[in-house]
Amino acid sequence: MRTWQVESRKRTRHLIELGGLVVKARIVDLTGDDRAMIYGALLWMADKLQSDEGEHARSLWAAKGKQAFDDG
Secondary structure: HHHHHHHHHHHHHHHHHHHHHHHHOHHHHHHHOHHHHHHHHHHHHHHHOOOOOOOHHHOOOOOOHHHHHHOO
């Protein structure tokens, strides 16, 4: 298999895993699969992470995600 094929498959798997997190968090159901709303929320999250509150948000969200993973 060529290097570009391996890299393409890695990227595809990564994107699928990220999409799975969106589904697992019930974002798709809660937004009625409104992709503009989902994208807007992700942009809001990116803005928050780049703000002076970024470190606080990062630690809060990481703890919440870790707890959710641990709970199953």
